[in-house]
Amino acid sequence: MKNCKEFVFSEKKVTVYFDSLFFDLEKIIKKGDAVLLIDENVYSIYSTFFIGWKTIVINSGENFKQQSTIDEVISSLIKIGADKTTSLIGIGGGVVTDIVGYVGSIYMRGVNTGFVPTTLLGMVDACIGGKNGIDVGIYKNMIGTIRQPAFILYDYGFLDSLPEIEWSNGFAEIIKHACIKDQEMFQYLESLSFNYFRENKIALQALIERNVVLKSKIVQSDEFETGERKLLNFGHTIGHSIERMNEISHGHAVSIGMVCATIISEQLTGLKKTERLRLEDLLKKYSLPVCFDFDKEKIIQNINFDKKKSGDDISFVLLNKIGKGQINKIALSELTQLILQLF
Numbered sequence: 484m485k486n487c488k489e490f491v492f493s494e495k496k497v498t499v500y501f502d503s504l505f506f507d508l509e510k511i512i513k514k515g516d517a518v519l520l521i522d523e524n525v526y527s528i529y530s531t532f533f534i535g536w537k538t539i540v541i542n543s544g545e546n547f548k549q550q551s552t553i554d555e556v557i558s559s560l561i562k563i564g565a566d567k568t569t570s571l572i573g574i575g576g577g578v579v580t581d582i583v584g585y586v587g588s589i590y591m592r593g594v595n596t597g598f599v600p601t602t603l604l605g606m607v608d609a610c611i612g613g614k615n616g617i618d619v620g621i622y623k624n625m626i627g628t629i630r631q632p633a634f635i636l637y638d639y640g641f642l643d644s645l646p647e648i649e650w651s652n653g654f655a656e657i658i659k660h661a662c663i664k665d666q667e668m669f670q671y672l673e674s675l676s677f678n679y680f681r682e683n684k685i686a687l688q689a690l691i692e693r694n695v696v697l698k699s700k701i702v703q704s705d706e707f708e709t710g711e712r713k714l715l716n717f718g719h720t721i722g723h724s725i726e727r728m729n730e731i732s733h734g735h736a737v738s739i740g741m742v743c744a745t746i747i748s749e750q751l752t753g754l755k756k757t758e759r760l761r762l763e764d765l766l767k768k769y770s771l772p773v774c775f776d777f778d779k780e781k782i783i784q785n786i787n788f789d790k791k792k793s794g795d796d797i798s799f800v801l802l803n804k805i806g807k808g809q810i811n812k813i814a815l816s817e818l819t820q821l822i823l824q825l826f
């Protein structure tokens with residue numbers, strides 16, 4: 484296929500087919516050799532796409548990224564007769580690709596997986612890097628593995644039906660990438676707008692591809708998150724905590740989490756206040772929230788269950804300047820004080 488890139492990871496090479504059509508999937512895998520796991524909303528909008536494929540439809544939403552869904556999917560796979568040679572293909576947003584990545588790594592001790600991301604967030608972030616997993620009650624991504632898919636196929640046409648809020652969720656992760664690694668992309672986003680990218684497909688595709696390459700390179704340098712990969716958690720420590728307590732979407736929670744992390748950076752890295760204000764303006768430009776009336780005590784309580792915590796310290800991502808993230812080990816007692824002083 485025309486625009487295709489390969490990314491080599493420790494145990495696997497991932498082939499990424501950009502600028503493709505869903506129907507190209509048949510060129511990658513035979514219909515009889517695959518089971519498609521599809522988000523229910525995507526299934527209802529694009530049902531004709533899936534004729535002739537074996538399918539399992541997964542309930543939509545974060546509330547279903549739980550063990551009960553894994554059990555249902557595994558029962559369905561057994562009923563269908565899926566075996567070691569079957570490929571599981573996830574078609575949906577980050578919830579579906581996380582579930583499929585996880586099921587794919589445990590079903591029969593591991594089968595091939597592939598992803599067709601259908602949300603902007605899925606395209607620029609969730610389907611890349613092989614992290615997958617499920618929530619346990621309110622605790623996000625507590626169980627999971629790191630295991631790469633065999634391929635990722637991009638059909639940008641899926642974005643035509645994406646609700647507005649899901650566009651802004653995707654932009655939160657794009658802005659995160661710009662903050663930690665790509666000052667030029669930050670300026671580029673500042674010079675354009677939410678509607679520009681929604682209306683200009685060529686620019687949007689290039690932006691998606693730029694983010695896929697950026698994230699893939701970080702993951703290639705540190706697949707199992709011992710250092711550099713932690714940068715991708717920028718905005719996520721406080722963000723996850725907010726997401727858990729309130730019915731607010733992942734990207735919106737991360738947006739608020741990034742603002743909190745830049746306020747903390749002003750104190751710990753000397754980040755200039757003007758840089759934080761630039762970030763707030765950019766987030767607003769892409770329809771993202773920059774503050775929220777949250778219960779700080781609860782945020783702190785939740786952080787005690789964060790995976791980035793080890794002993795009395797936590798790895799917390801700060802900004803040195805726009806385009807340069809840094810990872811600091813902070814004592815939980817110090818972070819508590821910093822959070823209490825926010826807003």
Ligand SMILES: NC(=O)c1ccc[n+]([C@@H]2O[C@H](COP(=O)([O-])OP(=O)(O)OC[C@H]3O[C@@H](n4cnc5c(N)ncnc54)[C@H](O)[C@@H]3O)[C@@H](O)[C@H]2O)c1
Pocket residue numbers: 522523524525528543544545548575576577578579581601602603604605608609610611612613614615616624641642643644645646649652733
């Ligand atoms: N594994 C990773 O590295 C990683 C990275 C970032 C986020 N995530 C996870 O991803 C999840 C968030 O992903 P998301 O924002 O894609 O959420 P999502 O999968 O819940 O999708 C958002 C909504 O969009 C709908 N939808 C999907 N595609 C659509 C389309 N083409 N048209 C219309 N509606 C569509 C879905 O039904 C859902 O209601 C979170 O669980 C987060 O933890 C994982």
Ligand SMILES: [Zn+2]
Pocket residue numbers: 608656719733737
């Ligand atoms: Zn995220």
